Amino acid sequence: MPESLQTREYDVIIVGAGPAGTAAAAILAKAGRQVIILEKANFPRYRVGESLIPYCWFPLQRIGVLDRMNDAGLTVEKRSVQFVSADGKNVTPFHFFDHSDHESSRTWQVRRDRFDQMLLDNAVGLGAQVLMETNAKTLLRGEDSVEGVQAVTKSGQTIELRAPMTIDASGRDLFTVSQTDWRIAEPALKKIAIWTYYQGAKRDCGNDVGATTVAYVPEKGWFWFIPLPDDMVSVGIVAERDYLYRGERDPKAIFEREVSGQPWIRERLARGERVSDFRVTGDYSYRARHCAANGLVLVGDAFAFLDPVFSSGMLLALQSGVMAGDAVDEALKLGDFSASQFSAYSERLCHGIEAMRQLVFAFYDTAFSFGQLMKAHPNIRADLTDCLIGNLDRDFTTLFDAIAEFACIPDPLIYGGPEKP
Numbered sequence: 373m374p375e376s377l378q379t380r381e382y383d384v385i386i387v388g389a390g391p392a393g394t395a396a397a398a399i400l401a402k403a404g405r406q407v408i409i410l411e412k413a414n415f416p417r418y419r420v421g422e423s424l425i426p427y428c429w430f431p432l433q434r435i436g437v438l439d440r441m442n443d444a445g446l447t448v449e450k451r452s453v454q455f456v457s458a459d460g461k462n463v464t465p466f467h468f469f470d471h472s473d474h475e476s477s478r479t480w481q482v483r484r485d486r487f488d489q490m491l492l493d494n495a496v497g498l499g500a501q502v503l504m505e506t507n508a509k510t511l512l513r514g515e516d517s518v519e520g521v522q523a524v525t526k527s528g529q530t531i532e533l534r535a536p537m538t539i540d541a542s543g544r545d546l547f548t549v550s551q552t553d554w555r556i557a558e559p560a561l562k563k564i565a566i567w568t569y570y571q572g573a574k575r576d577c578g579n580d581v582g583a584t585t586v587a588y589v590p591e592k593g594w595f596w597f598i599p600l601p602d603d604m605v606s607v608g609i610v611a612e613r614d615y616l617y618r619g620e621r622d623p624k625a626i627f628e629r630e631v632s633g634q635p636w637i638r639e640r641l642a643r644g645e646r647v648s649d650f651r652v653t654g655d656y657s658y659r660a661r662h663c664a665a666n667g668l669v670l671v672g673d674a675f676a677f678l679d680p681v682f683s684s685g686m687l688l689a690l691q692s693g694v695m696a697g698d699a700v701d702e703a704l705k706l707g708d709f710s711a712s713q714f715s716a717y718s719e720r721l722c723h724g725i726e727a728m729r730q731l732v733f734a735f736y737d738t739a740f741s742f743g744q745l746m747k748a749h750p751n752i753r754a755d756l757t758d759c760l761i762g763n764l765d766r767d768f769t770t771l772f773d774a775i776a777e778f779a780c781i782p783d784p785l786i787y788g789g790p791e792k793p
């Protein structure tokens with residue numbers, strides 16, 4: 373690590389080179405800001421979260437990577453999401469182009485190792501610096517503001533980098549939240565996910581060839597089935613711990629038991645070969661108490677994470693990265709790095725997260741089904757599709773009033789704003 377990097381003046385330090393961090397870096401580097409990204413991993417690195425939704429198009433356009441999105445090694449085109457009943461017999465597809473003929477209706481499934489590398493290359497191409505295999509350890513705090521980051525480099529050297537703004541894009545590692553009391557879990561969404569990868573599994577054809585499939589299992593559990601490049605599919609199950617771990621502890625045995633009970637998934641995997649170990653995670657829904665402090669803003673999963681059933685994570689990561697990039701650029705213009713600079717950022721981001729959160733609660737409510745909702749309220753199909761595609765900057769009162777006839781809709785969370793002095 374050259375001495376000069378520590379003594380250089382930066383406008384912004386970004387912790388984490390996932391989609392949220394590199395989206396923010398691209399916006400700020402484009403605006404001519406001095407940006408440095410610290411990334412603890414060696415890229416390309418593995419990540420789950422492969423299914424994009426249509427409104428990802430807009431942040432991807434802002435950071436200038438749309439022309440790279442149709443590379444066959446990187447993406448599979450996704451035109452729909454489909455919901456399959458627990459007996460495998462009823463398939464309800466939502467085709468995005470039925471709702472809008474905008475280019476964004478053709479979205480993508482991505483290989484995250486390659487996609488995240490492409491986003492990082494883009495940010496670097498725009499002028500951002502990056503220190504790979506550099507682990508941010510602590511926030512450097514001045515009297516009343518974050519002033520930078522202490523980190524350990526690949527060679528084991530401890531460094532201190534200073535800047536008026538730090539963006540925490542550390543994902544579920546929760547760099548800031550783990551140094552504060554800001555983690556607030558969502559106990560009602562306490563689920564476990566077990567997943568793996570297959571090659572050569574059966575795929576649908578026509579408009580559904582790249583669809584994300586959500587296939588129900590009993591007690592409101594569900595499988596995801598996501599076609600990826602190289603004839604791979606990502607396939608996983610999400611459910612309550614007590615349901616999954618009844619009588620079994622071994623992830624492989626649990627996964628195979630559930631596959632045998634879900635005919636749609638069973639049929640598709642029958643002709644494929646598993647090419648990866650099983651991965652397990654749990655307890656993942658939370659929101660930080662604050663999205664910003666003086667000199668600091670949180671983006672993507674470092675701020676909040678929602679159950680992945682509607683594939684909202686990547687949209688929220690990319691969009692919050694772009695929004696925070698714009699807000700930090702404005703703070704630099706004004707020379708005002710106070711937490712309150714991020715009030716509008718918080719309001720817009722939390723509004724979007726709330727819409728998705730309410731839909732997730734409805735999904736897990738045993739009294740709710742999309743079929744029933746559409747039958748009772750055929751006029752709200754467009755509102756529902758807007759939510760599913762990620763068009764979140766709008767009023768969903770009518771939609772959630774209709775859903776509330778079938779499901780318990782939670783009150784909005786009252787935290788997530790900037791820290792107050």
Ligand SMILES: Cc1cc2nc3c(=O)[nH]c(=O)nc-3n(C[C@H](O)[C@H](O)[C@H](O)COP(=O)(O)OP(=O)(O)OC[C@H]3O[C@@H](n4cnc5c(N)ncnc54)[C@H](O)[C@@H]3O)c2cc1C
Binds near residue numbers: 411543686
């Ligand atoms: C089971 C599961 C399934 C999912 N499926 C989907 C899906 O289908 N669609 C979807 O949209 N989303 C999905 N998600 C969510 C998605 O994975 C995340 O929302 C997305 O990766 C968030 O991006 P990010 O940039 O915030 O964080 P990440 O992609 O996690 O990037 C954070 C980066 O920060 C680095 N880092 C962490 N700590 C430090 C540190 N101290 N110093 C330096 N670097 C650090 C990490 O190495 C990493 O590269 C899923 C999540 C789970 C758990």
